[in-house]
Amino acid sequence: MAQVQATKFKNPVVNWxxxxxPIFTMLDHEYxxxxxxxxxxxxxxxxxxxxIMLVIMIATGLFLAMQYSSHTxxxxxxxxxxxxxxxxxxxxxxxxxxxxSMFFIAVYIHxxxxxxxxSYKAPREILWILxxxxxxxxxxxxxxxxxLPWGQMSFxxxxxxxxxxxxxxxxxxxxxxxxxxxxxxxxPTLNRFFALHFLLPxxxxxxxxxxxxxxxxxxxxxxxxxxxKGPQDTVPFNPYVTVKDGFAVVIFMIIFAVFVFFMPxxxxxxxxxxxxxxxxxxxxxxxxxxxxxxxxxxxxxxDKLGGVxxxxxxxxxxxxxxxxxxxKVRSCKFRPVYRQFFWILAIDALILGYAGSQPAEGxxxxxxxxxxxxxxxxxxxxxxxxxxLERPRPLPNSISESxxxxxxAIAAGAHAKPMEKA
Amino acid sequence: MRALKxxxxxxxxxxxxxxxxxxxxxxxxxxxxxxxxxxxGTIDKAAAQRGFQIYKEVCSACHSMHLAPIRTLAGIGFKxxxxxxxxxxxxxxxxxxxxGEMFMRPGVPADRFPSPFPNDQAARAANGGALPxxxxxxxxxxxxxxxxxxxxxxxxxxxxxxxxxxxGMNYNKVFPGHQVGMPxxxxxxxxxxxxxxxxxxEQQAHDVATFLTFVAEPHLDAxxxxxxKVILFLLVLAGLMYAVKRKMWSTLH
Numbered sequence: 001m002a003q004v005q006a007t008k009f010k011n012p013v014v015n016w017x018x019x020x021x022p023i024f025t026m027l028d029h030e031y032x033x034x035x036x037x038x039x040x041x042x043x044x045x046x047x048x049x050x051x052i053m054l055v056i057m058i059a060t061g062l063f064l065a066m067q068y069s070s071h072t073x074x075x076x077x078x079x080x081x082x083x084x085x086x087x088x089x090x091x092x093x094x095x096x097x098x099x100x101s102m103f104f105i106a107v108y109i110h111x112x113x114x115x116x117x118x119s120y121k122a123p124r125e126i127l128w129i130l131x132x133x134x135x136x137x138x139x140x141x142x143x144x145x146x147x148l149p150w151g152q153m154s155f156x157x158x159x160x161x162x163x164x165x166x167x168x169x170x171x172x173x174x175x176x177x178x179x180x181x182x183x184x185x186x187x188p189t190l191n192r193f194f195a196l197h198f199l200l201p202x203x204x205x206x207x208x209x210x211x212x213x214x215x216x217x218x219x220x221x222x223x224x225x226x227x228x229k230g231p232q233d234t235v236p237f238n239p240y241v242t243v244k245d246g247f248a249v250v251i252f253m254i255i256f257a258v259f260v261f262f263m264p265x266x267x268x269x270x271x272x273x274x275x276x277x278x279x280x281x282x283x284x285x286x287x288x289x290x291x292x293x294x295x296x297x298x299x300x301x302x303d304k305l306g307g308v309x310x311x312x313x314x315x316x317x318x319x320x321x322x323x324x325x326x327x328k329v330r331s332c333k334f335r336p337v338y339r340q341f342f343w344i345l346a347i348d349a350l351i352l353g354y355a356g357s358q359p360a361e362g363x364x365x366x367x368x369x370x371x372x373x374x375x376x377x378x379x380x381x382x383x384x385x386x387x388x389l390e391r392p393r394p395l396p397n398s399i400s401e402s403x404x405x406x407x408x409a410i411a412a413g414a415h416a417k418p419m420e421k422a
Numbered sequence: 423m424r425a426l427k428x429x430x431x432x433x434x435x436x437x438x439x440x441x442x443x444x445x446x447x448x449x450x451x452x453x454x455x456x457x458x459x460x461x462x463g464t465i466d467k468a469a470a471q472r473g474f475q476i477y478k479e480v481c482s483a484c485h486s487m488h489l490a491p492i493r494t495l496a497g498i499g500f501k502x503x504x505x506x507x508x509x510x511x512x513x514x515x516x517x518x519x520x521x522g523e524m525f526m527r528p529g530v531p532a533d534r535f536p537s538p539f540p541n542d543q544a545a546r547a548a549n550g551g552a553l554p555x556x557x558x559x560x561x562x563x564x565x566x567x568x569x570x571x572x573x574x575x576x577x578x579x580x581x582x583x584x585x586x587x588x589x590g591m592n593y594n595k596v597f598p599g600h601q602v603g604m605p606x607x608x609x610x611x612x613x614x615x616x617x618x619x620x621x622x623x624e625q626q627a628h629d630v631a632t633f634l635t636f637v638a639e640p641h642l643d644a645x646x647x648x649x650x651k652v653i654l655f656l657l658v659l660a661g662l663m664y665a666v667k668r669k670m671w672s673t674l675h
Contacts, residue, residue, distance in 0.1 A: 243667045247660065250659050
């Protein structure tokens with residue numbers, strides 16, 4: 001048997017536990033001493049912000065679930081009961097509803113940060129793939145959550161999205177029947193969506209833990225995209241990054257609070273305050289804003305199966321991004337040509353989002369088609385070709401040299417290895 | 423300050439997209455000025471009480487408001503005995519009693535506002551096929567909210583000469599499709615306000631819209647008051663966090 005290790009903690013209870021289950025050593029190692037490149041900017045806070053949003057969503061969701069009834073005849077009224085009669089129910093629900101949007105805002109910024117600074121490149125491929133998985137599960141969770149209040153947009157959104165699967169040959173219709181639990185969106189659909197909406201956040205939590213574990217193996221990327229070479233290039237996570245992330249979290253919470261308290265229904269659709277009615281179709285069925293770019297791609301292709309493939313493909317190709325981008329240079333700072341295409345892609349995503357909110361006809365349909373084409377063109381053609389053709393600017397020798405102009409003080413407590421390659 | 427910039431940018435982005443989603447439909451609804459608008463705005467209780475009177479005397483003949491308990495009215499300044507009086511004015515379907523029979527009893531504040539029709543079919547049958555929508559959430563269930571309610575109630579007019587209004591329908595300039603089953607119900611001095619306010623159509627529309635805003639969002643005042651406190655707290659906290667961050671990182675440079 002291995003000897004119980006002597007540990008360094010002063011508290012004997014902590015020591016006793018830690019020598020048998022080294023969780024304190026692990027936390028100390030991963031969160032106190034974890035070396036962060038000293039040049040990370042505030043865009044690096046959005047990972048922490050997204051993590052906090054997940055916790056807020058699980059906490060508020062738990063209390064909503066205690067009051068909610070997942071039956072078609074009760075769901076809408078039970079949500080209104082939460083809004084009217086449950087103590088601070090309005091607060092819990094508005095935090096949860098707007099929290100979903102804020103979660104997506106944080107995650108989208110987090111993803112575009114990864115795109116800009118090449119955070120998906122070796123050795124962070126699995127980290128990135130786990131991130132794309134998180135995004136997928138998040139989309140599923142958000143979609144099913146939006147169905148639960150059983151308003152008009154809930155019902156018709158569910159009808160449109162579940163029907164997408166019927167586009168697949170042979171397996172399509174059985175999949176749709178399984179999703180519905182019957183032959184139309186009805187009570188069994190609502191019930192299973194509620195069950196899955198409760199389950200998936202914990203799947204998300206597991207994925208987030210893996211995402212963080214993978215991150216702590218490779219270490220964080222940074223705006224220069226070069227690896228730290230020694231302790232002079234990094235700062236220990238705590239307290240330097242905790243306080244910096246903490247400030248960013250508070251700023252984010254202020255914006256969150258503005259929505260919750262002063263415009264709680266701004267990001268929702270008024271039709272969802274009308275109870276679901278299978279006999280009345282809303283004039284325009286639109287998903288929540290965070291799905292609009294994908295919705296635009298879905299409608300841009302004249303063929304149903306083609307549209308569905310384009311929509312799922314737009315996310316699926318993100319899995320292959322680490323291999324589509326042939327350039328060895330991570331950060332856009334040193335890729336003058338790619339940087340411009342990055343911004344074109346960002347604008348393209350915004351335009352697709354707007355096109356998704358408009359009826360699929362006339363000029364917006366044409367714009368959506370061009371936007372969809374460009375999205376795929378960017379990833380499938382531009383990225384591989386640019387990696388070969390582009391001449392990147394010379395990379396700096398080290399982070400500290402570049403940031404501090406001749407090296408700086410080593411942060412107190414920075415003794416950890418720069419790269420934690422396990 | 424880059425976080426702030428990013429955050430503002432992202433918020434603006436979200437606003438833009440959500441706004442776009444909503445702007446996609448319908449007629450232009452002119453904005454009115456509401457005492458409950460803005461950060462410090464609160465429900466105008468006198469207007470909401472007048473609005474309740476109009477609901478009771480006019481709207482409730484056809485429209486239900488079944489999600490709101492009568493006690494909700496405490497939020498616009500009705501005292502407990504007044505609430506009991508208002509509730510007692512309604513006959514509520516109850517039972518079964520010990521003999522197994524359903525019966526009618528006077529309402530209590532905990533009851534919800536009784537609906538004028540037992541079911542949607544009865545409502546349609548009595549209204550020429552049109553279903554008067556429930557008013558509990560009207561102020562949140564239409565693009566434009568209370569502005570829409572005001573515009574709708576003041577939007578009845580003679581149809582343009584080239585528009586043929588169908589049998590039993592009425593022309594309204596803001597209703598989608600312009601033809602609506604509901605007649606122009608608000609008349610000048612159609613109600614008499616106890617506080618002496620002159621009951622013009624505009625005044626009534628304003629008061630009903632205020633009341634329905636309150637009914638759709640009974641915790642509106644509490645929400646905004648809490649919001650001011652939360653944001654003030656977070657601003658102070660952000661200031662402290664920033665100062666600590668600056669101090670801590672200053673040793674690194």
